[in-house]
Amino acid sequence: MKTVDEAIRQRPDAFTDRSIYTDPTILEAEIEHIFKKTWVLIGHETEIPEVGDYVRKTIAGQPLIQVRGNDGKVRVVYNTCRHRASLVAIEAEGNCAKSNFKCPYHGFEYSADGNLVKVPVKEGFGEWFREEEFGLVELAKVDLFNGMIFGSFNPDVVSLDEYLGPAKELMAYTTHGDGEELVMVDTYKYDIAGNWKLLIDNTMDGYHVPYVHGGMFEAFGIDPESGLGGVARTLGFHGAIDWEEGRPMAERTTNRYMAIFPNITVHYNASGDMYAIRQIEPIDVDNMQVTMWLLAPKSTSTREMNERRAAAFTITWGPGGLFGADDARQLEWVQQGMKAECGAPVLAARGIEQGDEDHWENEQSMRGFRVGWNHYMNANQK
Amino acid sequence: MTTSVQPNSADPAVDLLYRYTAALDQFDYDAVLAMFNDDSTYRVQSRRNYERNGVLHIVRDSYQQLGFRLASHPPLRLEPTVHVIGNPSVSREAGATRLRATFNIDRNGKPTFSGEYIATIDESGGEPRFANLMVVLEGDSVPGSVQIAI
Numbered sequence: 001m002k003t004v005d006e007a008i009r010q011r012p013d014a015f016t017d018r019s020i021y022t023d024p025t026i027l028e029a030e031i032e033h034i035f036k037k038t039w040v041l042i043g044h045e046t047e048i049p050e051v052g053d054y055v056r057k058t059i060a061g062q063p064l065i066q067v068r069g070n071d072g073k074v075r076v077v078y079n080t081c082r083h084r085a086s087l088v089a090i091e092a093e094g095n096c097a098k099s100n101f102k103c104p105y106h107g108f109e110y111s112a113d114g115n116l117v118k119v120p121v122k123e124g125f126g127e128w129f130r131e132e133e134f135g136l137v138e139l140a141k142v143d144l145f146n147g148m149i150f151g152s153f154n155p156d157v158v159s160l161d162e163y164l165g166p167a168k169e170l171m172a173y174t175t176h177g178d179g180e181e182l183v184m185v186d187t188y189k190y191d192i193a194g195n196w197k198l199l200i201d202n203t204m205d206g207y208h209v210p211y212v213h214g215g216m217f218e219a220f221g222i223d224p225e226s227g228l229g230g231v232a233r234t235l236g237f238h239g240a241i242d243w244e245e246g247r248p249m250a251e252r253t254t255n256r257y258m259a260i261f262p263n264i265t266v267h268y269n270a271s272g273d274m275y276a277i278r279q280i281e282p283i284d285v286d287n288m289q290v291t292m293w294l295l296a297p298k299s300t301s302t303r304e305m306n307e308r309r310a311a312a313f314t315i316t317w318g319p320g321g322l323f324g325a326d327d328a329r330q331l332e333w334v335q336q337g338m339k340a341e342c343g344a345p346v347l348a349a350r351g352i353e354q355g356d357e358d359h360w361e362n363e364q365s366m367r368g369f370r371v372g373w374n375h376y377m378n379a380n381q382k
Numbered sequence: 383m384t385t386s387v388q389p390n391s392a393d394p395a396v397d398l399l400y401r402y403t404a405a406l407d408q409f410d411y412d413a414v415l416a417m418f419n420d421d422s423t424y425r426v427q428s429r430r431n432y433e434r435n436g437v438l439h440i441v442r443d444s445y446q447q448l449g450f451r452l453a454s455h456p457p458l459r460l461e462p463t464v465h466v467i468g469n470p471s472v473s474r475e476a477g478a479t480r481l482r483a484t485f486n487i488d489r490n491g492k493p494t495f496s497g498e499y500i501a502t503i504d505e506s507g508g509e510p511r512f513a514n515l516m517v518v519l520e521g522d523s524v525p526g527s528v529q530i531a532i
Contacts, residue, residue: 092430092522186438188428190524215454289523294438303437310437320426320441320528322451328527 007349013367013374014349020373021195021338027285034262034376035060036153039163041264041279042066042076042139044293045147046183052097052112056089058281058289059151064139065089066149067096069113074144076151077114077136081105088136101136110136146175147182148277167238167260173249174256174268175275177297182275185294185306190319192290194331195338196263196282197369199290202327203257203265203278204239204365206232207350212330213323230255232365237261237372239365259365261372272312273300286335292318395481395503396470398510403465403485406531411452414531415445418512419504424448426517426528429497440519441528452530463532464488467499479503479510487532495532496520 008015020026040059043066047055054067056079063079065088081088081103088101088110100109100117109118114136122129141152143160150160157163164171175182192199202208210217217223230243238261243254258266267276275295283289294313296306318324338346348370351362398417405413418424426441443451470483481503487495497520502513517532 186431186436188431188438188440188524189522190440191526193526306437310439311442314439314442315447318440319524319526320439322454325527325529329529332527 007352008345011349011352011367013370014352014363015345015347016370017345018338018340018342021197021335022285024285027195027282029377030262030373031060031282033379034373035282037157037376038154038262039141039143039150039152039157039160040262041260041277042142042149042151043279044184044277044295045074045144045149046295047093047187047293048074050095050097052095053093054089054096054101054112055093056091060153060281062153063087064151065101065136067112067114070097070111071113073113074142074149075114076139076142076149078139080137081108082116082134082136083108114138146172148175164238164260165236167235167240167258169249170235170240170242170256171238171258171260171266173252174258174266175277177275177295179250180297180299182295183298183301185296185301186310187291187293188318189289189291190328191283192288192319192328192331193286194288194328194335195285196280196288197373198331198334199278199280199288199327200259200262200265200369201348201366202331204232204241204259204369205363206230206241206360207363208330212326215326230360232360232362234364234368234371237368237375239368241360241365259369261369262376267317269312269316272309272316273305274309274313274317276313276317393470393472394505394510395472395479395501396483398503398512399467399470399481399483399499399501402512402515403467407463407465411530415449415452418445418448418515420445422448422512423514424512424531425515426519426532428524429518429520432516432518440524441517441531448531461490477506479505489526494526 042057042059043055048066048068051068051070051072054065057064057066065077065079067075067077069075079087079089084105086103086105088103090104096112100111102109107120108116111117116131116134119131139151139153140155141157143150145160161168230241231245233240233242239259241257243256244252254270256268260266263280265278277293279291281289294310296309314321316323319328348363348366351359351364402414402417422445424441424443425439427439431438466486468484470481473480481501483499485497485499486493498518500516500518504511504513
């Protein structure tokens with residue numbers, strides 16, 4: 001009979017040291033080796049539809065601005081003046097087409113393209129100071145995928161297509177409104193007192209559903225033990241819970257949830273025609289901030305339709321949703337339990353003896369995420 | 383469970399808000415629900431989305447959904463709340479009573495939520511009740527989950 005120690009040796013992806021959820025130095029390493037090496041979601045193109053529209057972002061702790069330039073191009077620039085480092089965008093969002101980004105400290109002004117266009121009393125700097133060399137600094141890499149703005153701090157990162165790899169087909173379908181462009185309906189942010197990885201784990205975890213949300217099942221007269229259904233799939237370092245495994249994309253009609261390593265989850269809920277994206281930002285090792293976008297196919301993104309989508313979305317998802325609030329509370333309790341320095345690993349081991357069968361209760365997708373985590377954390381320590 | 387709250391405001395609309403928040407702090411969810419009309423709405427929204435008339439809320443409950451929310455969660459006695467109400471104002475025009483007041487909510491001893499209550503109050507039936515209660519949350523990010531009402 002196999003022992004626990006043997007199982008741990010054979011499947012390190014299924015047994016996790018608690019410290020990766022609680023050690024601040026591991027979070028620092030995650031920021032450097034994961035968030036600053038991979039592709040990360042910055043935002044959605046439809047947050048900034050007009051020239052000069054911008055939204056402030058904080059990704060991996062870095063102050064950024066997502067802005068549509070005068071040339072219509074989406075840029076991601078660091079939100080810091082080239083003179084004395086002040087933020088140049090102070091408001092959370094707005095339009096800078098006419099006002100420029102004006103540094104509040106000494107009045108340096110930058111255009112929507114990031115170019116330095118005004119320096120008060122410039123003569124004092126000397127001839128070495130040329131405006132064209134002092135624009136806002138752009139993020140190393142930016143690429144769009146179905147309206148989603150991805151960026152990377154790593155100039156040598158692989159292409160976004162290659163990065164998404166086996167997740168690309170389902171991702172493309174899930175973020176494209178059954179063949180139609182998605183637009184942002186509305187957004188908000190919320191905090192959860194848990195390590196950033198817990199929400200990814202939770203999203204890819206079908207096993208918890210009848211228990212954390214058992215009250216909801218009972219209220220609606222559904223047997224909690226009937227479970228979630230669908231299959232939990234590993235797609236490279238990414239994951240999915242897929243209710244229509246194997247069916248051609250164009251014939252699919254039901255829910256699909258995805259986790260794209262490292263910081264986003266993508267959702268389609270057929271019952272309310274709801275598309276949603278969640279972006280997860282570590283605040284510190286014990287806290288995360290989640291940005292949630294509700295999206296809709298462009299042709300049906302009307303006030304009336306979106307009211308219905310938002311109502312269906314809100315009753316289930318987010319920090320006040322009947323499911324979302326229960327998840328958030330549960331993750332707080334997990335984080336508190338993770339602090340136990342008891343020497344015992346936590347498990348994502350359900351299904352390893354069934355050959356990682358893609359069953360909804362198996363923790364296959366959580367293990368896929370852990371393989372990605374190990375890959376980036378170890379690769380950068382060599 | 384009965385609520386031992388006594389009216390502490392001369393204005394019945396403000397008093398309703400005091401009694402509502404006191405009932406939440408005392409985990410008396412039956413009393414909370416009894417303060418709403420049966421066609422009322424209970425909503426929680428970020429300031430950003432409220433000011434923009436955005437469609438996305440944190441909570442967007444009908445009376446029935448609020449009842450379900452309150453009934454489906456056991457009182458979180460391990461996480462007591464303290465509501466502090468500030469700067470209430472009431473307007474009565476053409477039979478409509480509007481109430482606004484700021485709030486701070488400590489949860490488990492820590493400052494958690496701050497914002498503004500914006501209510502329409504039905505005073506036609508004797509005991510005032512919420513016709514609509516909107517809870518507008520300040521801040522860039524909702525700082526915690528809202529399993530029950532706040």
